[in-house]
Amino acid sequence: MKSYWWKFLGAAIVAYTVIAGLLGEVPALPILHESIRNVYFHVPMWFAMLLMYLISVVYSIKYLGSGKPEDDFIAVESVNVGLIFCLFGLLSGMLWANITWGDPWPNDPKLNSSAIASLMYLAYVVLRNALDEEQKRGKISAIYNVFAFPIMIVLLFILPRLTDSLHPGNGGNPGFSGYDMTGSMKWVFRPAALGWMLIGCWIMTLRYRIRKLEYHTDEQSN
Amino acid sequence: MSCFNFLVTFAQSDNGVEMATGLRSSGKIYVVVIVLLIIFIGFIIYLFTIDRRIGKLEKKDKNIQ
Numbered sequence: 001m002k003s004y005w006w007k008f009l010g011a012a013i014v015a016y017t018v019i020a021g022l023l024g025e026v027p028a029l030p031i032l033h034e035s036i037r038n039v040y041f042h043v044p045m046w047f048a049m050l051l052m053y054l055i056s057v058v059y060s061i062k063y064l065g066s067g068k069p070e071d072d073f074i075a076v077e078s079v080n081v082g083l084i085f086c087l088f089g090l091l092s093g094m095l096w097a098n099i100t101w102g103d104p105w106p107n108d109p110k111l112n113s114s115a116i117a118s119l120m121y122l123a124y125v126v127l128r129n130a131l132d133e134e135q136k137r138g139k140i141s142a143i144y145n146v147f148a149f150p151i152m153i154v155l156l157f158i159l160p161r162l163t164d165s166l167h168p169g170n171g172g173n174p175g176f177s178g179y180d181m182t183g184s185m186k187w188v189f190r191p192a193a194l195g196w197m198l199i200g201c202w203i204m205t206l207r208y209r210i211r212k213l214e215y216h217t218d219e220q221s222n
Numbered sequence: 223m224s225c226f227n228f229l230v231t232f233a234q235s236d237n238g239v240e241m242a243t244g245l246r247s248s249g250k251i252y253v254v255v256i257v258l259l260i261i262f263i264g265f266i267i268y269l270f271t272i273d274r275r276i277g278k279l280e281k282k283d284k285n286i287q
Contacts, residue, residue: 007273011266018258022251028239202269209276216283 010198017041017192025184031100038096039185040192045089046156047193048200052082053121055204057149060142069215072138075145077207079124081200086118101166110167113155120148 021040029036056078063071093111094104105111124144131137160167 004270004273007270008266011263015259015262018262019255022255022258026241028241030239033240202273206269206273206276209280213276213279213283220286 006198007202010195010202013191013195014199017188017195020188021192024188025182027182027185035096035099036185038092040188042089042092042096043189044193044196045085045092048196049082049085049089051197052078052085052200052204053149053152055201056082057145060145063138063142064146067135067138069134069138070212072142073208073211073215074204075142076125076128077204077211079121079145080207081204083118083121083125084203085196085200086114086121090114090118097166106166108160108166109163110156110160110165113159117152117155120152124148 017040021037026034026036056075059071059075059078062068063075097106097108097111098104101108124141127144128137128141131140
């Protein structure tokens, strides 16, 4: 029997953030208005994506040491789930940007960097599909992943801070934590990030278990 | 001094930013919250059933090997 408690904990936390996120107090800010509540739903997508990519790189390093196919499976399924969260982050961000910045894709360094980072991880999936031999595919994609992760961190968290960005907390802009995010907002935002991370892990383990089953049935038929 | 403070707080509480307070007080935002919860909880239950099905397959897989 697998333990389910953390899966339901994640679900309960996100359910709480839906209630508290829509009904709770938010500061009345110009331009943003009620759309400030998107912080509870748009930003956690990126947090969940980051955790998925982090798990992926950890298991890629583990795979390089152990050579166990299971480690490789966790690495690839983490990227697969991370890409879904990335897609949701981009789509929700584009909608929000269109309303508050007047353009779905303003030439913002954070947006352009996130696009490059997304393409980098899509390339990881393409690279895997291009290689047929199991061990070669595992090793090459693990090494690629080890390089991709620090580049993604630089693209998303370092480069946008060196220039001006529309995103809060980057460049000349003040962070939400500065004065936009009030105390009560933190108690919705932080659980939201944690809740989506747990749900991301849940979906990743489901995909990993399916992949392992597929691997076993392939072995038996050979 | 206290009079000045009052003016500052007054200015902060009504800075002309339009918020959906009317919608909230009329109670209809609750409908949206409940709709979102139904969809979300539905998806979670669905995810749970998928989890259980994989669990059953894993059991079978173990018995074969």
